[in-house]
Amino acid sequence: MGIDEKIVERLDELIEKGKKVLKTYHCGSGSSDYGSWVGDDTVDSALSYEWGIICLNLLNRVFGKDSIHFQQFEKFIPRLTLYDSSVKAFGILLAAKDDYENGYLFDTRALIEAEVFDEFLEQAEELFKKGYYQPAAVIAGCVLEDGLRKLCDRNSIALPAKATIDPMNVELAKAGIYNKLVQKKITALADLRNKAAHGEWTEFTEKDVEDMIRDVRRFMEDYFS
Secondary structure, three states: OHHHHHHHHHHHHHHHHHHHHHHOOOOOOEEOOOOEEOOOOOOOHHHHHHHHHHHHHHHHHOOOOOOOHHHHHHHHHOOEHHHHHHHHHHHHHHHHHHHHHOOOHHHHHHHHHHHHHHHHHHHHHHHHHHOOOOHHHHHHHHHHHHHHHHHHHHOOOOOOOOOOHHHHHHHHOOOOOHHHHHHHHHHHHHHHHHHHHHHOOOHHOOOHHHHHHHHHHHHHEEEEE
């Protein structure tokens, strides 16, 4: 499951949790032997605050503290026990999911993608430092392949579901996303990645992998920063 699918799935989970919060609605008016009263309509306090804090954390991580989604949701946190506030917060969460799912957050998506790519490249670098340069090459190659696929998606380049690096590389160069020199470099990186993935350890050196990690990082910084 890709990062986009995981985020949408988590938003869906929080939307369902929000529905449960709203179902705990309690009318603020009532009566007893001592008279009647009118107060604010409320929801379960523990459940609403738990839901609210989890939502706020996700909105921060996905959209950032400067986003309208985070800032508007945060305003309702102190009043989430009030039914009206929970309804409005729920609406913000629905809007956040719609914006994310329909591709209206290009900068956010790019930042998330860059962060994920960076984490995997750090894993590759750590393996390389410990002398495991063959698996480091596999991880770096996977980052490159995933990056190319996202570039194809971003530029509406149609591909088979299981397209490998080479056809994606050809189509991206053909579409003018990058030049022939970059295409040639990616072809060489794809060759090294394939050798590593198929256990052809004698076909490349530790220095080759060091250069590969550097070149993949440079490519990802150029197109996902």
